[in-house]
Amino acid sequence: MSEFVKKSLxxxxxxxxxxxELYKEYSVKKGLRNEDGTGVLVGLTRISDVVGYRKEDGxxxxxxxxxxYRGILVSDIVSKSEGRRYxxxxxxxxxxFGHLPNRQELEIFKNIIAHRxxxxxxxxxxxxxxxxxxxxxxxxxxEVLMMYRYDKYDPDSRDAWDLIExxxxxxxxxxxxxxxxxxxxxxxxxxxxxxxxxxxxKLSIAEQILYLLRPDGKYTKQExxxxxxxxxxxxxxxxxxxxxFTSVVISSTGTDLYSAISGAIGSLKGPRxxxxxxxxxxQMLAAIDEIGIEADDQTIRKLxxxxxxxxxxxxSGLVYGIGHAVYTLSDPRAEILEKKCGELAIEKGRxxxxxxxxxxxxxxxxxxxxxxxxxxxxxxxxxxxxxxxxLGIPEDLYTLLFVIGRTVGWVAHIIEDQLYSNRIVRxxxxxxxxxxxxxxxxxxx
Ligand SMILES: CC(=O)SCCNC(=O)CCNC(=O)[C@H](O)C(C)(C)COP(=O)(O)OP(=O)(O)OC[C@H]1O[C@@H](n2cnc3c(N)ncnc32)[C@H](O)[C@@H]1OP(=O)(O)O
Ligand SMILES: O=C([O-])CC(=O)C(=O)O
Numbered sequence: 001m002s003e004f005v006k007k008s009l010x011x012x013x014x015x016x017x018x019x020x021e022l023y024k025e026y027s028v029k030k031g032l033r034n035e036d037g038t039g040v041l042v043g044l045t046r047i048s049d050v051v052g053y054r055k056e057d058g059x060x061x062x063x064x065x066x067x068x069y070r071g072i073l074v075s076d077i078v079s080k081s082e083g084r085r086y087x088x089x090x091x092x093x094x095x096x097f098g099h100l101p102n103r104q105e106l107e108i109f110k111n112i113i114a115h116r117x118x119x120x121x122x123x124x125x126x127x128x129x130x131x132x133x134x135x136x137x138x139x140x141x142x143e144v145l146m147m148y149r150y151d152k153y154d155p156d157s158r159d160a161w162d163l164i165e166x167x168x169x170x171x172x173x174x175x176x177x178x179x180x181x182x183x184x185x186x187x188x189x190x191x192x193x194x195x196x197x198x199x200x201x202k203l204s205i206a207e208q209i210l211y212l213l214r215p216d217g218k219y220t221k222q223e224x225x226x227x228x229x230x231x232x233x234x235x236x237x238x239x240x241x242x243x244x245f246t247s248v249v250i251s252s253t254g255t256d257l258y259s260a261i262s263g264a265i266g267s268l269k270g271p272r273x274x275x276x277x278x279x280x281x282x283q284m285l286a287a288i289d290e291i292g293i294e295a296d297d298q299t300i301r302k303l304x305x306x307x308x309x310x311x312x313x314x315x316s317g318l319v320y321g322i323g324h325a326v327y328t329l330s331d332p333r334a335e336i337l338e339k340k341c342g343e344l345a346i347e348k349g350r351x352x353x354x355x356x357x358x359x360x361x362x363x364x365x366x367x368x369x370x371x372x373x374x375x376x377x378x379x380x381x382x383x384x385x386x387x388x389x390x391l392g393i394p395e396d397l398y399t400l401l402f403v404i405g406r407t408v409g410w411v412a413h414i415i416e417d418q419l420y421s422n423r424i425v426r427x428x429x430x431x432x433x434x435x436x437x438x439x440x441x442x443x444x445x
Contacts, residue, residue, distance in 0.1 A: 018432060026430045036060045037374075039325065043239045043248070043421060046070070047095060047412050050238040052326035062328035062375045069236060070094050075332050078229055085224070086110055086204045088231040092171060092408045095236050096164060114201035116172035117208065119180075120150045124196070128180045132188035136181050136396050137269040140403060141262040143177045144170065148258035156256045160415050166257050167411030174407055175205050178400045179212035185396065205404070206231055213393065223391055226340055227401075230384060233333045234405025239413050240326075243267040243274065247410040248417045252425045257414065264410045265403055271320060274381070274402040278395055280321035281385030283313050284357060293352050300356075301363045308367060319364040321382030333380040341383040341390075348390050357386060 001009075023030055032040040038053070038060060051066040067074040069091060081087045086106065093101040093109045101109055127146045133139035147170065148155045153162065176199055187194040195215040203211055206228035210219035239245060247264035251257070268274035290312070291299050306312040307319050324331055338358070345354035361378040368376045385398055393401070 016433065022432050026432075028430070033325075037325075039240045042245070042425075043417065045239045045413065045416060046098065047409070047416060048236040048238050050240070050326045052324065052328050065324075065327040065330045065332045065377070067237070067332050070098050072100070074233065075336060078232065078336050081229075083225070085207070085228065088205055088228050088235070088405070089113055091232045091235050095408050095412050096167070110204075112168060113172045113205065114203075116169050117176050117199040117201060119173060119176060123150060124180060128177065128184050132184045133181065134185065134189060136178065136185060137265060137275075137399055137403075139181050139185075140174070140178060140400060141265045143181065144174070144258050144262045144265065147173065148256060151258075155258065158254060158418060160419055163257055163411070163415050163418065167408070167415070170257075170261060170411070171407050172205075175209050175404050176212065178397065178404060179209060182213065182394070182396055182400075186394075204228060209401075209404070210391075213397075226344060226387060227391060227393075229340065230337070230387065230401065231405040233336060233380065234402050236406070236409030236412065238326075239417075241273070242270070243406065244410055244413050248413055249425045251414040252417060252421075252423065254424075257411070260414055261407065261410055264406075268402060268406065269399060271316075272318070274399050274406070276320045276379070276381035277384045277388075277398040277402060279314075280381055281389065281395060281398065283307075283320045284360065284385070286313050287360065288353070288356060293356050295356070295359075297359055297363055300360055301367060304360070304364050304367045308371060319368065322361065322364045322368060322378055323376040324379045327377055327379065328375040330377045331379045334378045334382055337380065337383040337387065338378070341387050344387060344390050350386070350390055353386065357383065 022028075029040045032042065034040060036059075047070065049066075049068040049071075051063070051068075053060050053063050055061070069077065072094070077087070077091065081090075089110055090101060090106055092113075093106065123146075127143060131139075131142075133142070151166065153165075155166075157163070157166075180196060183194060183196055186192040193215070197212050197217055199208060200211060204224070207219065207224045210224055210227060211217045237244065239248060243264040246267040247260045250263045251260040271279040287300075287303055291303055295303075303312060304319060308317055310317045341357075342351075342354055345351050361382060365376055365378070368374065384401075385395070388398055388401065389395075
C-alpha cells in the first residue's frame with residue numbers, strides 16, 4: 001500500500017468510525033439478525049425449510065436440525081435411496097417443480113439434463129483452454145457470465161418459463177465447465193498432461209464429474225453414489241443463506257439470471273459460507289501437522305483455544321466447519337455426511353483421520369459453548385473435504401462441488417421470488433456522520 005493511501009486510510013479510520021453502541025441505539029439488525037440470533041424474516045418460500053430451533057412463548061429453544069425439500073425430510077430422501085443413481089437429478093426436479101417425479105418424469109428430466117451437458121461449439125477452446133485461471137471459483141463466475149454470451153435465446157429474459165430453461169442448462173453445463181477448467185488449470189500451472197474427455201450423456205451428473213476429472217475416466221458405483229448424495233445434500237437451504245439471498249437480491253433488480261448466479265458464486269466462495277469446506281480441510285491438515293493424528297482430546301482442546309485466540313491456522317479466530325446461523329444442536333446434513341465419511345474412511349484406510357475429525361468437532365463444540373455460551377454443531381462443510389479427499393477430488397474443486405449442488409436452489413429461489421414477491425430488495429441504512437459545508441479547494445488546510 002502506498003504511504004499516501006495508508007495515511008489517508010488511517011485518518012479515515014480515526015474520523016469516520018462507527019461506534020458499536022449506535023447499532024443498538026438505532027436497533028440495527030447487524031447481519032440481518034434479531035437479538036436472539038435468529039434471522040430477520042425477509043421472505044416466504046415453499047422450496048425448503050431449515051429448522052434449527054423452535055419458539056416457545058416467543059423464546060428461542062435450541063433443537064436438533066431438520067431440513068425439508070418441498071416438505072420432504074432430506075434425511076428420508078437419503079436413507080430411502082440406497083443403491084440408486086440419479087438421486088441428485090431427482091432432487092433437482094423436486095426443488096424446481098415442487099413434487100417428486102414419477103418414473104416417466106424422471107426419465108424425461110434425466111434426458112433433458114443429458115442433452116444439455118454438451119458445451120456450445122468452440123466454447124471449450126475459446127473460453128476455457130485459452131484462459132486458464134488459478135482460482136476456479138473466480139473462473140466459474142466468468143464462465144457463467146460467458147454463458148450469457150452463448151445464450152441463443154434472449155439472455156435477459158425474466159419470463160419464468162425462460163428462467164427455468166436457462167437454469168436447467170446451467171445445472172447441466174456447470175459441472176462440465178468445472179471439470180474442464182480444472183484440467184486446464186493443472187495443465188497450465190502444474191505441468192500436468194491435458195486430459196479432456198468428451199462428455200458421456202449416459203452418465204448422471206455425479207458420474208460425469210468423476211469420469212471427466214479422472215484421466216482414466218474410471219470410478220466405482222460406490223464413489224458415484226457418495227458424490228451424488230453430497231450434491232443432493234447441498235441442493236438448497238432456504239432463502240436466507242448468504243448466496244441464495246445474494247442471488248435473489250441481484251435478481252430483484254430485474255437483471256439477467258447469469259449475473260445473479262455469478263454473484264451467488266462470489267458469495268459462496270467466502271470461508272464463512274461454502275468456502276468453509278476448503279478452509280476446514282486446510283485447518284485439519286494444519287492441526288494434524290501440529291499435534292499429530294493420534295492427539296488426545298486435551299491436546300486438541302488446547303489447539304482449538306489457540307485457534308479461537310487467533311494464534312493458529314489463519315488467525316481469524318474461527319473454527320471452520322463448526323457453527324451455523326440456524327442450526328444449533330445438529331446440522332442434519334453433517335450427521336449424514338459424518339456417517340458416510342466414517343464408512344468410506346474405514347474402507348479406504350483413513351479411519352484415524354476420521355476419528356481425529358470427530359474428536360476435533362467434539363472439542364470445538366465444547367470450547368465455543370464455554371466461551372460464547374451458545375450451542376453449536378458441526379456443519380455441512382465439516383466432513384465434505386475429507387470425503388472429497390478420499391474420493392481423490394482435489395481441493396480446488398471443493399467449493400465448486402458446492403456450487404454444482406446449489407445452482408438448482410439459486411435458480412428455484414430466483415424464480416419463486418420473481419413470481420411471488422417481485423419487488424426490488426432495498427433495505428435502509430441510517431446516516432450517523434456529521435453534516436458539514438462544502439469547502440472550496442483553495443480554502444482547505
Ligand atoms: C454452508 C455454510 O455456510 S455452513 C457455515 C460454514 N462456515 C463455517 O464453518 C465458518 C465457521 N463458523 C462461523 O463462522 C459461524 O458459526 C457462522 C458464520 C457459520 C454463523 O455465524 P453466526 O450466526 O454469526 O454465529 P453465532 O451468532 O452463533 O455466533 C455467536 C458467537 O460465536 C462465535 N462463533 C460462532 N461459530 C464460531 C466458530 N466456528 N469459531 C469461532 N467462533 C464462532 C461468533 O463469532 C460469535 O462471536 P461474537 O459474539 O464474539 O461475535
Ligand atoms: O444456511 C446457511 O446460512 C448456510 C448453509 O448451511 C447453506 O447455505 O447450506
